[in-house]
Amino acid sequence: MALPEVSDPQVLAFAAELAKNDGLVESEVLATLEEASVQQSILDAIARPAESKAWKDYRPIFISDRRIDDGVVFYGQHRELIDRIAGEFGVPAEIIVAIIGVETNYGRNIGRYRVLDALYTLAFHYPPRSPYFRGELRQLFLLGNDRLAYPIDQLKGSYAGAMGLGQFMPTSIATWARDYDGDGRIDLWNSYPDIVASIANYFVEHGWERDAPVTVRAVRDATARPVERTTLEPLLSVQQLEAWGYAPTAPVDAERAATLLTLEGPETEDWIIFRNFYVISRYNRSPLYSMAVWQLSQAIARGAAGDRP
Known part of the structure; x- marks a missing residue:
């Protein structure tokens, strides 16, 4: 089969690499990539992520009366399934619902871009992170047309190539997504068993601790010493933070790892955060994201219990 008319040396090298290292057919890879197009709006979007905002501006995006109420409704519609999977995996139901709420507003906004276009644009036209997106584009081809809900040239997702209600990148699908309904495909758009189990499994595989705290508000003493933090990993302890002038507002094990x-x-606002907060950040590295998920989850839990004013 003759190779398609692709002239970009980066694309040609990419297809040749997939043929050599992954056993894919070079001409078929090139034929698919020939149909991809560069989207300037994708490059514009990745240059201004919401996580660059201050917390006071970021929080209202994801924590509003409407998003809380919609989360309570979504949970009610799928409660038996979500509670069963939450119990099996040890990840609270409200955390799973909040992830879907933050990521896609409960499926209302799963993304308008072809995943192929998004990954092609960022893999070959966004130098700051091109190695990462080439890896994701490679994984998309390795997933192929048989393991997902749609052929790869028909998949729709975010400007970064994230897919489905839980917004999984191709590597996350390959590594952590679950075919929970057992139909032979991973359908993160239409199969709620696959969607919910995939999110729960993602948390478990990244170290979620069943029945453990996520975060607790702290009261800062007037003489508190500054805490230098370069990671969300809990490398200190509650006891150490208290000694430095940050007292938790709820009971918590003094020996528990924290930061x-x-x-x-x-x-x-000062917060003592634990391992499970760090695990939420594996979904999105921004601490603002993790806090939004946590606070939304708590509001949904209160609403589902009938405790919301």
Whole structure:
């Protein structure tokens, strides 16, 4: 089969590499890539992520009366399934619902871009992260047309190539997604068993601790020492943070691993965060994202229990 008319040396080298290392047919890879197109709006979007905002501006995007109420409704519609999977995996139901709420507004906004176009654009026209996106484009081809809900040239997702209600990248699908309904495909668009189990499994595989705390608000003493933090990993302890002037506002094991997160809202907020907060950040590295998921989850849990005012 003759090779399609592709002239970009980066694309040609990519297809040749997939043929050599992964056993794919070079001409078929090139034929698919020939149909991809560069989208300037994707390059514009990745240059201004929401996570660059301050907490006071970021929080209202994801924590509103409408999103809380919609989360309660979504949970009610799928409660038996979500509770069963939550019990099996040890990830709270409200956390799973909040992820779907933050990522896609409960499926209302799963993305308007062809995944192929998104990954092609970022793999070959966004130098700051081109190695990462080439890896994701490679994984998309390795998943192929048989393992997902749609052929790869028909998949729709975010500007970064994330897919389905839980917004999984191709590598996340290959590594952590679950075919929970057992139909031979991973359908993160239409199969709620696959969607919910995939999110729960993602958390478990990244170290979620069943029945363990996520975060607790802290009261800062006037003489508290600054806490320098370069990671969300809990490398200190509650006891150490208390000694430094940060007292938890709820009972928590003094020996539990923790670190401090300070957010600038209308007022400065200090939070003691634990391993499970760090696990949420494996979904999105921004601490603002993790806090939004946590606070939305708690509001949904209160609403589902009938405790919301």
